[in-house]
Amino acid sequence: MSQPENKQGQVETTGHVWDGDLREYNNPLPRWWLWAFYITIIFSVVYWILYPAWPYGDTYTKGINTVEYTVEGENGEEKTVTEHWNTRALFTKNMQSSPSALAQQEWVNKVKDMSFEEIEQDPDTLQFAMSVGHGTFGDYCAACHGAGGQGKIGLFPNLADNAWLYGNSYETIVSKIDGGINGMMPAQNVPEDKIDDLAKYVLSLSGNAEISGEAASRGKQAFATCAGCHGQNGEGNEAMGAPNLTDAIWDVADVPGCGGDTACQVDEIKHVVNNGIERQMPGFGDRLTETQMRMLAIYVRQMGGN
Amino acid sequence: MAQHDDPSYAADELYAAREPIHPKGIRGRFRRFKNAVLLIAYGVFFLLPWVRWERLTGPDQAVMFDIPSRRYYLFDLVIHPQDMFLLAGFLILAAWLLFFVTGLVGRAFCGYFCFQTLWTDTFMKVEALVQGDRNKRMRLEKQPWNAEKITKKGITIAIWTAIAFWTGFTFTAYWADAPQLFVDFFTLDAAKAAYITTGILTVTTLIAAGFAREQVCIYMCPYARFQSVMFDKETLLVSYDAKRGEGESGRKPLKQGLMTLDERHGQGVGDCIDCKLCVQVCPTGIDIRDGLQLECISCGLCIDACDQIMTKRGWPTGLIRYASEQELETGEKPNLLKFRTIGYGIATLAATALLLYGIFARAPADISVQQVRQPLFTVLASGDIQNNYNVKINNKLQERLDFTLALEGLPDAKVSVVGDFEGLSVPADGSRKYLVHVRAPRDAEVDRRKIEFVLTEENGRIEPLEHDATFVFR
Ligand code: SF4
Ligand code: SF4
Numbered sequence: 037m038s039q040p041e042n043k044q045g046q047v048e049t050t051g052h053v054w055d056g057d058l059r060e061y062n063n064p065l066p067r068w069w070l071w072a073f074y075i076t077i078i079f080s081v082v083y084w085i086l087y088p089a090w091p092y093g094d095t096y097t098k099g100i101n102t103v104e105y106t107v108e109g110e111n112g113e114e115k116t117v118t119e120h121w122n123t124r125a126l127f128t129k130n131m132q133s134s135p136s137a138l139a140q141q142e143w144v145n146k147v148k149d150m151s152f153e154e155i156e157q158d159p160d161t162l163q164f165a166m167s168v169g170h171g172t173f174g175d176y177c178a179a180c181h182g183a184g185g186q187g188k189i190g191l192f193p194n195l196a197d198n199a200w201l202y203g204n205s206y207e208t209i210v211s212k213i214d215g216g217i218n219g220m221m222p223a224q225n226v227p228e229d230k231i232d233d234l235a236k237y238v239l240s241l242s243g244n245a246e247i248s249g250e251a252a253s254r255g256k257q258a259f260a261t262c263a264g265c266h267g268q269n270g271e272g273n274e275a276m277g278a279p280n281l282t283d284a285i286w287d288v289a290d291v292p293g294c295g296g297d298t299a300c301q302v303d304e305i306k307h308v309v310n311n312g313i314e315r316q317m318p319g320f321g322d323r324l325t326e327t328q329m330r331m332l333a334i335y336v337r338q339m340g341g342n
Numbered sequence: 343m344a345q346h347d348d349p350s351y352a353a354d355e356l357y358a359a360r361e362p363i364h365p366k367g368i369r370g371r372f373r374r375f376k377n378a379v380l381l382i383a384y385g386v387f388f389l390l391p392w393v394r395w396e397r398l399t400g401p402d403q404a405v406m407f408d409i410p411s412r413r414y415y416l417f418d419l420v421i422h423p424q425d426m427f428l429l430a431g432f433l434i435l436a437a438w439l440l441f442f443v444t445g446l447v448g449r450a451f452c453g454y455f456c457f458q459t460l461w462t463d464t465f466m467k468v469e470a471l472v473q474g475d476r477n478k479r480m481r482l483e484k485q486p487w488n489a490e491k492i493t494k495k496g497i498t499i500a501i502w503t504a505i506a507f508w509t510g511f512t513f514t515a516y517w518a519d520a521p522q523l524f525v526d527f528f529t530l531d532a533a534k535a536a537y538i539t540t541g542i543l544t545v546t547t548l549i550a551a552g553f554a555r556e557q558v559c560i561y562m563c564p565y566a567r568f569q570s571v572m573f574d575k576e577t578l579l580v581s582y583d584a585k586r587g588e589g590e591s592g593r594k595p596l597k598q599g600l601m602t603l604d605e606r607h608g609q610g611v612g613d614c615i616d617c618k619l620c621v622q623v624c625p626t627g628i629d630i631r632d633g634l635q636l637e638c639i640s641c642g643l644c645i646d647a648c649d650q651i652m653t654k655r656g657w658p659t660g661l662i663r664y665a666s667e668q669e670l671e672t673g674e675k676p677n678l679l680k681f682r683t684i685g686y687g688i689a690t691l692a693a694t695a696l697l698l699y700g701i702f703a704r705a706p707a708d709i710s711v712q713q714v715r716q717p718l719f720t721v722l723a724s725g726d727i728q729n730n731y732n733v734k735i736n737n738k739l740q741e742r743l744d745f746t747l748a749l750e751g752l753p754d755a756k757v758s759v760v761g762d763f764e765g766l767s768v769p770a771d772g773s774r775k776y777l778v779h780v781r782a783p784r785d786a787e788v789d790r791r792k793i794e795f796v797l798t799e800e801n802g803r804i805e806p807l808e809h810d811a812t813f814v815f816r
Binding site for chain 2: 063064065066067068069070135156157159160162163166182183184185186194196197198199280283284285292338339340341
């Protein structure tokens, strides 16, 4: 543009005319533009050399750039893997060595050496443990217990309430996550003429039904078989994981689902008594580290509160 | 449709090399103004990262853009991610201000304040210092590559590189603790990003201010393309008063019989003596006498040049001056309080007021309450209903805040915070998330109820924070 002869009216135009009077200057392109163009070409060649670029056959050029990360080998040793540059390897590497990954590792190490009480008393540590626990829960527990731990009546216990079949100490929760649980109540052979009364008696324990006189004493008598596990008064037994029958929580028999219809409630309970229960939770001890299980236990215990 | 009216057209060259421009140094009002702006701008840019500022939390650097902690520190103003609307407000203000100024006096930004202009100006000063003024530089340019040329060009580029490097480093210093960065940088301990940023800025500064110069303004700058839509007939622009300069029979150099104004006017000759000083000083290498051009960045140096000539001859100055198109045509002075300027002016003031309001009315702390949705409610052993809420508190103050939590709208409810904390405390300039259990007796009558969380600061440092939520019974 800095052409000395670029005086008004003397500039060469392309010869195109629009709308009768609009013309286009025929100025040459600046040379730096040409250089910029060459540079983009050089850039792309460098890029091809460094990074994966060209497909051929059923593979592609891999580039000479590499990503290094560590994996745990079969015998528990750490191995360094070097792969051609790709975003998956980069992701793995970042998960191991990015500043946020390192910061997280630092937190984990801190939590490792703290007791449950110490963790609970510090809001920041608790927040960290809860959020890691939440993530772990999503990966390992939510498939059965639901994303919020709400469970599924008859199948998977609700973890969001405040009843704990095996007790609510952190140690117990960790040991259950570690080793798994075999929850089981044998099917009972209650004679047909007694089971109605038994079911009603069980309902009355938690205040869901009125039962008196003859029926009550028949029911109580039949309950003697149950008392071995559920206790004399039906208050449950944490050592065996026998639920408390006097509280408002129903995990197996869908009593709340009957909407107050006693006949339906009796049926629900009869069904459980006659068929027994078999629930199993696998142990996660071989998949989770001790610290992970501890943080998971904190999350699970705090979900429902106590 | 396009038509060819000249079938013989052909471009000589597809690409043209840049012709180096060697503007002559000039003294005058605009040069002084430009120097002053340059001094202030450089002073601010280069010194600011080194200013210390004591804070209870956060870095002790007056201005710092802290990416890892997501805080922008500007003296006592700490900008959090949720205050980012302030940035939008600032950009809007800048845009209105630009429109206002451009409507009034044309491309003032380009000529006096633009980074490209400032750094190019500095690099030209270096050039003049090492290689001498215009004539010497042009001679050197033509000279073959001998020892003198190599030394002079080499020294120039070396100084340019040093300035460019320090520019890049200074920019980087805004994003980290400056003195620490200085040490780390030269002991090769700084973050990779610091080297990359400094490197890129060094190279781009060197290229843009050293070699590309006016090419940036002409070919790359988007603003150069649309500024003219903000001009009108009354906008003040650097203009050559063609009526006065050309007279009836054009400009003529000084010669016998054309020495004084009277002699010239008598023969119909204009006041321009065609000394071309205005062309020689122009950093974009154009001739302002050809009229308003895209290349003109409104630096005013040609005004200084022509005024110098006019003063020397004892003629009135202002042959080249800030004048509006209308003034040049009709002699009518521009009306500075025209509708458009007033409009832009009001918009600028409004944006400033809003921005200031935004800064001063920022909440010192805020909460968000989110109900845990899975499950919405839980039946507890006692038959009570429990809902869980995630309460997140942001504290933007430089001191710790301790809150007590209260719940309104559910008189029988029991509220407990996970971890059995009595109060909720939030560290200075930080945030915390608490899980809150709310337990209330079952109510067969209602499905859900509006509740409100109220957080009261124990020492009364801030107003209570309130947040609505819902309690679900079934
Ligand atoms: S024409 Fe004048 S105002 Fe415009 S860039 Fe050149 S010297 Fe500056
Ligand atoms: S400096 Fe003034 S007198 Fe000299 S050529 Fe330019 S307009 Fe004419």
